[in-house]
Amino acid sequence: MAGILYIVPTPVGNLEDMTFRAVRVLKEADLILAEDTRTSSLLLSRYDIHVPLKSHHKYNEHGTVEIIKEKILAGLNVALISDAGTPGISDPGFLLVRTCAEEGIEVQTLPGATACIPAVVSSGLPCDRFCFEGFLPQKKGRQTLLRQLSAEARTMIFYESPYRLVKTLSQLAEFFGAERRCSVAREISKVHEEHVRGTLAEVEAHFREHEPKGEIVIIVEGAPHIKKAD
Numbered sequence: 001m002a003g004i005l006y007i008v009p010t011p012v013g014n015l016e017d018m019t020f021r022a023v024r025v026l027k028e029a030d031l032i033l034a035e036d037t038r039t040s041s042l043l044l045s046r047y048d049i050h051v052p053l054k055s056h057h058k059y060n061e062h063g064t065v066e067i068i069k070e071k072i073l074a075g076l077n078v079a080l081i082s083d084a085g086t087p088g089i090s091d092p093g094f095l096l097v098r099t100c101a102e103e104g105i106e107v108q109t110l111p112g113a114t115a116c117i118p119a120v121v122s123s124g125l126p127c128d129r130f131c132f133e134g135f136l137p138q139k140k141g142r143q144t145l146l147r148q149l150s151a152e153a154r155t156m157i158f159y160e161s162p163y164r165l166v167k168t169l170s171q172l173a174e175f176f177g178a179e180r181r182c183s184v185a186r187e188i189s190k191v192h193e194e195h196v197r198g199t200l201a202e203v204e205a206h207f208r209e210h211e212p213k214g215e216i217v218i219i220v221e222g223a224p225h226i227k228k229a230d
Contacts, residue, residue: 003030003072005100006079007093009086009112012215013189015046017113023047025110029079031071035092039083056080058092065099072105084215086114090134090159115188116157119217122195123155123183126222130155136168146175153222162186162212169204172220176200181221187214 006025011017026032026049033056034040040053056064072078080087080096086109087093100107120127131154136142149156160168165184172182178201186194192214196203200220 001075002105003075003077004106004108005072005096006077007087007097007107007109008079008081009110009114010040010043010081010084011189012084012113012115013187013193015043017189018043018047019110019112022110022112023049026051026079026081028077030076031078033068033078033080033096035082035087040081043081051079056092056096061092061095065096068096069099069103069105072100073103084113084115086112089114089116089132113189115159115185115215115217118188119183119185119195120155120157120219122185123219124197125155125181125183125219127155130157132157135159138164142171143175146171150175151223153225155222156220158218158220160216160218162214162216165212165216165218166204166207168218169200169207172218173200173204176220176223183219184212185217185219186212188217190214 006029008022008025026044029051032051032053034053035057037053037055044053068078080093082091082093085091088097097107116132120130131152133149133156136158137145179199181198182200182203183195183197184203184207196206
């Protein structure tokens with residue numbers, strides 16, 4: 001009888017954000033796949049989880065996904081975690097989930113931590129409808145995508161490195177307009193959590209003066225609705 005693939009979210013900052021169910025599933029799994037085994041070992045040690053750990057990241061997933069699939073088909077219950085948040089959301093996971101789903105393997109995704117939802121809810125911008133864009137392309141296609149998104153009416157969510165934040169805010173202001181409202185969430189659920197709100201121009205100016213550090217989520221207001229003349 002085939003096993004189950006569990007997708008298990010892990011805290012984006014505060015380790016107390018683990019759920020009771022997530023801890024139980026990890027303790028009962030036969031194998032845990034981790035994006036970085038060194039990072040995940042600290043979390044597993046905190047919750048007294050002693051299960052075999054195997055590296056599974058974007059550089060090796062294409063070579064190991066079939067092996068993992070066969071292990072699950074042979075009866076092993078496998079849990080996938082990333083360094084932080086929910087696997088598959090700007091992290092490895094999609095390929096393994098798709099492979100298992102196509103094979104008819106049961107996939108259970110646990111609800112839990114992710115950086116984008118706290119960021120958009122805390123932004124003060126409309127969060128009834130939004131689109132998640134993750135990391136923008138660093139080079140090819142970046143300007144084309146920004147030009148397309150300039151007309152997006154929903155609130156937009158982006159992930160960004162602190163080293164590229166100022167440049168990205170400048171480009172967003174260029175394509176969306178400097179007066180478009182935004183919020184930058186930094187270090188969500190950690191001791192130094194911060195939310196900087198204002199126009200794109202104002203927030204860019206803030207981070208030119210105060211060097212950004214930590215994990216970054218950018219929330220940008222959607223394009224204003226333009227009423228057509230009768």
